[in-house]
Amino acid sequence: MIKEIARTAPSGLLVFFVLLFLVLADVAMFVISVIFVFVPTIILAVILFPLLVFLMVGLFVVNPNEARVLQFFGRYVGTVRDPGLRWANPFYTKRRISVRVRNFETESSKVNDANGNPVEIAAVVVWRVVDTAEACFQVDDFVNFMRVQSEAAVRSMATQYPYDTTDEDVVSLRGDTKAVTDQLESEIQGRLNQAGLEVLEARITHLAYAPEIASAMLQRQQAGAIVEAREKIVEGAVSMVQMALIDLSERGVVELDEERKASMVSNLLVVLCADKSTQPIVNTSS
Secondary structure, eight states, X not given: OOOOOBOOOOBHHHHHHHHHXXXXXXXXXXXXXXXXXXXXXXXXXXXXXXXXXXXHTTEEEEOTTEEEEEEETTEEEEEEOOOEEEXXXXXXXXEEEEOSOEEXXXXXXXXXXXXXXXXXXXXXXXXXXXXXXXXXXXXXXXXXXXXXXXXXXXXXXXXXXXXXXXXXXXXXXXXXXXXXXXXXXXXXXXXXXXXXXXXXXXXXXXXXXXXXXXXXXXXXXXXXXHHHHHHHHHHHHHHHHHHHHHHHHHHTXXXXXXXXXXXXXHHHHHHHHOSSOOOOOOOOOO
């Protein structure tokens, strides 16, 4: 594998002023030689001028958070990262590579979760180039490579977990955001290592059941919530009835036989567990 080689390039300002001085001197020599008709000097000035102009081709600018990959007739010779005006061999090709932080949001994909339910999922990936040589020469187009591999990683990760679960020991896409995000970031990074790219952050931006089952899943979630709420209500009602019977017995307010206790328990449970407010009925008989 081709790894990045750090290369320093001389300051382009000094080279620029030296070449500019030589060009002006060459032009002056040519003019003087023409005036005095000195043929050898004229020939020398004509030869030097294109050479000096060609040397100026070696000047190039490196912007902040940018790198230039240098190649000499197809052979990689190094990467210049120092910002400013620089100069290198005019025969070098100088490819511009941005090392700025970028982000990419995957398209919303429909996949089946671990339970086989179709879900829609999308994620955003924050990344940057860390090895310019690998980014240039290991893959054809590192930006497109990152996009394709990120979408593939998101789809692969979504199939490993259920959308939602009531089991606390099972990781789910909706309930365990931190674990899922870490897994997603690790999976994308594993795919991008060979391209010299680093994943700084990866997080899910869209997660939902597919439209064809969304309504049914919503009803199932509502039913589960109702059952869970009913369990809490019944548990609380039983505790309140028990406290009421114990309190009545300890204070000697009324002596209840087993039949009246059962009737009282039944009435209290109906009142405490009912969905709507109950209508009292006054019993005047003994």
